[in-house]
Structure formats: structure tokens, C-alpha cells
Amino acid sequence: xxxxxxxxxxxxxxxxxxxxxxxxxxxxxxxxxxxxxxxxxxxxxxxxxxxxxxxxxxxxxxxxxxxxxxxxxxxxxxxxxxxxxxxxxxxxxxxxxxxxxxxxxxxxxxxxxxxxxxxxxxxxxxxxxxxxxxxxxxxxxxxxxxxxxxxxxxxxxxxxxxxxxxxxxxxxxxxxxxxxxxxxxxxxxxxxxxxxxxxxxx
Amino acid sequence: xxxxxxxxxxxxxxxxxxxxxxxxxxxxxxxxxxxxxxxxxxxxxxxxxxxxxxxxxxxxxxxxxxxxxxxxxxxxxxxxxxxxxxxxxxxxxxxxxxxxxxxxxxxxxxxxxxxxxxxxxxxxxxxxxxxxxxxxxxxxxxxxxxxxxxxxxxxxxxxxxxxxxxxxxxxxxxxxxxxxxxxxxxxxxxxxxxxxxxxxxx
Numbered sequence: 001x002x003x004x005x006x007x008x009x010x011x012x013x014x015x016x017x018x019x020x021x022x023x024x025x026x027x028x029x030x031x032x033x034x035x036x037x038x039x040x041x042x043x044x045x046x047x048x049x050x051x052x053x054x055x056x057x058x059x060x061x062x063x064x065x066x067x068x069x070x071x072x073x074x075x076x077x078x079x080x081x082x083x084x085x086x087x088x089x090x091x092x093x094x095x096x097x098x099x100x101x102x103x104x105x106x107x108x109x110x111x112x113x114x115x116x117x118x119x120x121x122x123x124x125x126x127x128x129x130x131x132x133x134x135x136x137x138x139x140x141x142x143x144x145x146x147x148x149x150x151x152x153x154x155x156x157x158x159x160x161x162x163x164x165x166x167x168x169x170x171x172x173x174x175x176x177x178x179x180x181x182x183x184x185x186x187x188x189x190x191x192x193x194x195x196x197x198x199x200x201x202x
Numbered sequence: 203x204x205x206x207x208x209x210x211x212x213x214x215x216x217x218x219x220x221x222x223x224x225x226x227x228x229x230x231x232x233x234x235x236x237x238x239x240x241x242x243x244x245x246x247x248x249x250x251x252x253x254x255x256x257x258x259x260x261x262x263x264x265x266x267x268x269x270x271x272x273x274x275x276x277x278x279x280x281x282x283x284x285x286x287x288x289x290x291x292x293x294x295x296x297x298x299x300x301x302x303x304x305x306x307x308x309x310x311x312x313x314x315x316x317x318x319x320x321x322x323x324x325x326x327x328x329x330x331x332x333x334x335x336x337x338x339x340x341x342x343x344x345x346x347x348x349x350x351x352x353x354x355x356x357x358x359x360x361x362x363x364x365x366x367x368x369x370x371x372x373x374x375x376x377x378x379x380x381x382x383x384x385x386x387x388x389x390x391x392x393x394x395x396x397x398x399x400x401x402x403x404x
Contacts, residue, residue: 002272003265004255004256004267004272006267007265009244012244013241013245013248016241020230026291026294027220027221028219030291031219031220032249033252033253033256039215039218040250040252042211042214042215043211043215044249044250045246046208046211046215047212047234047245048243050242051237051239053206053208054208054209063206069206089228089232092205092228
């Protein structure tokens with residue numbers, strides 16, 4: 001015996017989502033039975049719209065429903081500083097801090113020759129063009145601290161080395177609140193290398 | 203900065219689901235962006251249909267899209283045996299075993315005087331009527347081994363004590379594969395009480 005088609009379809013759709021196994025999918029599908037009609041209709045409509053309405057900002061590649069995303073439409077930001085991130089989700093992380101007031105550029109991937117991903121496959125040429133066109137003065141690279149992330153950061157900084165653009169990279173080190181026992185050796189090595197002077201002379 | 207409305211709505215809808223926090227909701231909503239159009243349209247349609255198409259079987263209260271559920275429509279089952287379960291999800295558990303071939307009755311809740319749930323609030327009168335009308339010979343109570351479950355089982359068995367219906371309850375004891383150290387004392391007590399003779403005389 002299987003559930004009625006509608007429930008069975010819902011289970012399969014939930015099961016398509018990352019990290020949602022069969023049992024969880026069943027639980028979630030059955031939970032929608034007790035949703036109110038309004039939530040269900042918003043849920044259904046949003047799923048229908050997600051492919052058609054959600055586009056990428058033509059300037060920074062962030063998610064947008066219009067030509068420009070909310071951040072690019074905001075004229076009150078510092079147009080001299082650009083933070084380079086891997087994907088639109090990363091923008092949200094920085095926005096939650098409420099301390100960064102420049103603009104962003106999403107490159108949508110990282111250079112990875114092993115996976116056949118070259119600089120042209122991600123938005124690096126577009127990034128360089130934008131930096132020149134918008135006369136950006138500082139570029140902050142906020143990419144993942146992995147081999148691919150480091151390669152991409154190095155590549156971008158090399159491309160910009162002959163310009164007057166100041167290129168920096170977010171700091172890597174021991175995260176706050178971490179148990180020293182559990183910090184991996186590579187992170188510890190980086191933390192040691194990038195140590196900060198605390199003496200008065202500083 | 204927030205995500206575009208469509209994504210924001212999706213995050214809120216996923217967040218409505220049980221066990222899905224804000225971060226997971228965000229991850230799931232973004233994952234739908236890479237779904238193919240067909241899956242998205244099935245997903246959206248099923249959510250829209252779930253309130254209107256999914257009803258309860260008029261005979262056993264299982265989920266159904268027609269008057270009777272798939273199990274009640276199946277004439278090849280043993281019409282003398284009825285398994286009483288708390289909710290439609292429990293039916294699936296028994297169906298997966300493929301060893302039970304009787305019919306089911308969903309009572310949709312358990313008696314709980316503290317929560318104000320009386321026998322009339324769940325489908326017990328309907329169950330008793332059905333047992334009489336369909337001339338059921340054996341009733342298997344498969345309710346949760348909690349205070350409420352035991353109360354409900356006791357109540358149903360008392361109602362049927364003056365009839366010729368054989369009433370049984372599924373066995374409670376140590377589950378297979380369990381570490382003895384972790385079995386709670388109430389389960390152990392039940393397991394001891396319901397011990398089975400292994401001697402030849404049996």
C-alpha cells in the first residue's frame with residue numbers, strides 16, 4: 001500500500017531536497033496536511049515562481065527579482081569597496097554582521113582545474129571589468145579557505161597586481177570559542193603565521 | 203538585506219515545517235533553485251492539492267483521495283481481522299511488513315483526560331459500530347505503549363468484553379538489537395512479565 005498520489009508526490013519532492021531522507025520526507029509531507037490554506041498557497045506559488053522570477057543581478061550576480069539586486073539598488077553604500085564571494089548565500093552572512101557597507105561581487109564558483117573549472121567559467125572576467133569600470137579602490141577576497149579558494153584568491157590578486165587596486169583577503173585563524181584541541185593543524189599553522197603583535201610598540 | 207520575496211517566502215514556508223530551523227529552511231529554499239521545472243511544478247501542484255484532494259477513508263479514516271482508501275478497496279484481505287492504530291502513518295509501518303492482511307481502523311488520537319480528549323473525541327464509537335456491523339472476529343490493538351495508549355487499549359477492550367470479539371494487543375518488550383544497558387526499566391519490567399517459556403513442555 002502506498003499513500004494517495006498527492007502525498008506520495010510530496011514525499012518524493014521533499015526527498016529531492018539535500019539532506020532530506022525518505023523518513024524525513026514522509027514526516028514533512030504529512031505535516032503539510034495541517035498547514036493552513038494561505039501558507040500552502042504561498043508555498044505552492046513560490047515554488048512555481050522560483051525558476052521564473054528569481055534571476056541574477058546584472059551587476060553583481062546576487063539573487064534578484066529585478067535587473068539589479070537590493071544591494072546594488074542601495075545608493076548609500078561605499079562604491080569604492082568590493083567584497084568578492086563565491087555565492088549569493090555568502091552575501092547574507094556578511095549582511096547579517098551589519099558592519100560591511102561596500103558592494104559585493106558573486107563569482108559563482110571557484111577555480112578548480114581538476115574539475116575543469118577555469119577562470120572564464122566563473123565570473124572572474126566580469127569581476128575585473130567591473131573593478132576597472134566602476135573605479136573600485138579596494139577588493140576584499142572572502143572565499144572559502146580551501147585549495148580552490150586559495151587558488152582563486154591568488155589568481156584574482158595576480159590579475160590586479162599591476163593596477164592601483166588594494167587587494168586584501170579575510171583573515172584565517174582559530175575561530176572564537178573553539179576548543180584548541182579540535183582545531184586542525186593547517187588552521188593552527190595559519191593562525192601562528194598571521195600572529196598579531198600585542199606589545200606597546202604596536 | 204533580505205533575499206528576493208520569492209526566496210524569502212520559500213524560506214518561511216520551509217521554516218513552518220516541524221524540525222526545520224531557519225538555517226535549514228534557507229538551505230532547502232536555495233536548493234529548489236536548482237530543481238528542474240517538472241519537479242517544481244509537481245511540488246507546487248501537490249501542495250495546492252493537499253488540502254482539497256486528500257480526504258479520509260469513510261470506513262477506516264486512512265488517507266484517501268476517493269471515498270475509500272486503497273486498503274479498504276482491496277477485497278482480497280481478511281475481513282475478520284481489524285488492526286486499530288492511532289494515525290494513518292502507523293498503517294504504513296504495518297504495511298511495510300507485508301505480513302498483516304486484515305483491515306485497519308484509525309482512531310486519530312488517544313484518550314487523554316488531562317488534555318480533555320475523551321473516547322467520543324477520537325473515533326472509538328465509530329470503531330465499535332464498525333466491529334459490530336462488519337462482524338469482525340479479532341481486534342488487534344496496536345497503540346503507542348504510553349499511559350494514553352494503554353488507557354485507550356483498556357477502554358476499547360472493556361467495551362468489547364461482552365461481545366465474542368477476540369481482543370489482543372501487540373507485544374511490548376526489549377526490541378531486537380537493543381543494548382540491554384539502554385533499555386528503560388518499564389520496558390524491562392514488561393519484558394520480564396511477558397516472558398515466554400522455552401522448555402519442551404511448551
